[in-house]
Amino acid sequence: MNKKIDPKASLITLFNWYRITRINEFEAQCDAENAWQQIQSAIHARRRMRLYRRCASVAAALLVLVGTGLWYLYGEGGWVNADKGFTQQGAQTAMLVATDGSEYRLSSADDKVVNDGGVAIAQNRGKELVYNAQSDASKMAGKHSLNVPRGGEYRLVLSDKTHIHVNAESHLTYPVTFNQAKREVYLQGEAYFDVEKDDRKPFIVHTELGNIEVLGTRFNVTAYGDDCVLVTLEEGSVKIVRGGKEYILSPGEQAIIERREIAVKPVQVKNHTSWASGIYEYTDTPLETIVQQLSRWYDVDIVFAKPYLRKRRFAGVIFRDQPLQQAVNILSKVSDVRFVSKGKIIEITDKDE
Numbered sequence: 182m183n184k185k186i187d188p189k190a191s192l193i194t195l196f197n198w199y200r201i202t203r204i205n206e207f208e209a210q211c212d213a214e215n216a217w218q219q220i221q222s223a224i225h226a227r228r229r230m231r232l233y234r235r236c237a238s239v240a241a242a243l244l245v246l247v248g249t250g251l252w253y254l255y256g257e258g259g260w261v262n263a264d265k266g267f268t269q270q271g272a273q274t275a276m277l278v279a280t281d282g283s284e285y286r287l288s289s290a291d292d293k294v295v296n297d298g299g300v301a302i303a304q305n306r307g308k309e310l311v312y313n314a315q316s317d318a319s320k321m322a323g324k325h326s327l328n329v330p331r332g333g334e335y336r337l338v339l340s341d342k343t344h345i346h347v348n349a350e351s352h353l354t355y356p357v358t359f360n361q362a363k364r365e366v367y368l369q370g371e372a373y374f375d376v377e378k379d380d381r382k383p384f385i386v387h388t389e390l391g392n393i394e395v396l397g398t399r400f401n402v403t404a405y406g407d408d409c410v411l412v413t414l415e416e417g418s419v420k421i422v423r424g425g426k427e428y429i430l431s432p433g434e435q436a437i438i439e440r441r442e443i444a445v446k447p448v449q450v451k452n453h454t455s456w457a458s459g460i461y462e463y464t465d466t467p468l469e470t471i472v473q474q475l476s477r478w479y480d481v482d483i484v485f486a487k488p489y490l491r492k493r494r495f496a497g498v499i500f501r502d503q504p505l506q507q508a509v510n511i512l513s514k515v516s517d518v519r520f521v522s523k524g525k526i527i528e529i530t531d532k533d534e
Contacts, residue, residue, distance in 0.1 A: 269479040269505045271349065273308045275335035280323025280357065287335060297323060302357055314340040314358065322360060327353045329370070332480030343384065344375040346457040349477040350405070371403045373457035390438045391423035400430075401454045410438040413453040461499040468493040468516055472529070479505045486530040490518060
């Protein structure tokens with residue numbers, strides 16, 4: 182006999198989890214207890230939540246928690262307008278190419294030593310590849326490449342103890358050890374950096390449209406195409422260098438690097454960095470942006486039936502460790518769209534069609 186799940190308890194668990202993880206940011210902005218009362222009232226009324234009046238940050242998170250709660254309360258048949266079978270899930274997986282041409286397929290289930298030229302360079306420990314800065318490894322001068330496919334992600338710790346979380350459909354090249362005056366890596370795709378501070382050796386991320394220089398800081402770089410690169414700073418300071426010009430970012434700012442210009446603006450940082458913590462946070466985000474992220478993470482092709490649907494807005498949270506079906510459920514309700522499976526392609530249509 183299947184154990185009966187208390188839907189209210191499930192909703193409370195989700196709410197408490199999110200409130201705890203962000204409580205330091207929320208408590209200075211709003212009354213969490215009052216927000217919880219609003220959620221309870223909305224559930225009884227079975228209406229969509231809009232909590233922007235008191236606290237935009239809380240609204241972004243709680244709107245989807247309400248949607249998730251309704252999903253538990255009323256089941257998939259209540260309002261889900263998507264075809265069944267969206268079971269895809271992202272995973273910790275990558276391919277490492279060593280200097281000597283050796284290839285290592287990495288996954289969270291592996292515990293293996295990576296060798297290069299007969300020298301033990303790194304060890305894969307579950308979900309993380311950790312480089313050895315000691316012994317013979319410190320003498321290596323070659324470069325490694327980490328290739329993360331669609332539907333994957335991977336973490337690594339470089340020889341200088343810098344932590345990097347590489348997102349789906351990304352390619353990162355880096356030295357086995359940093360023996361030069363600069364610590365230089367090359368990125369195509371997306372990665373979250375937590376750079377180990379070293380005043381003597383600046384850390385430089387090379388992209389197609391410009392370079393990001395830091396000493397020690399936390400930031401996210403999105404560089405999937407050759408038309409735009411986004412650099413979002415969470416902590417510390419970074420310098421964008423291109424064409425002899427320099428742009429300095431402060432925490433809470435984002436640089437939009439394009440072919441002809443660079444613009445800097447304030448942003449909700451978590452909207453751009455939360456993926457590295459296992460969730461997607463959105464604040465009034467276009468559905469087109471969300472679909473791009475979900476397509477890479479779940480390795481699916483999602484298209485829009487009508488161009489205007491791309492501009493539909495969404496505020497909330499999607500958990501990356503859940504199957505695509507749950508993300509579809511939430512978006513279907515909150516954004517008033519319908520997901521239809523057509524072979525290997527998922528089409529988004531208006532709910533009224």
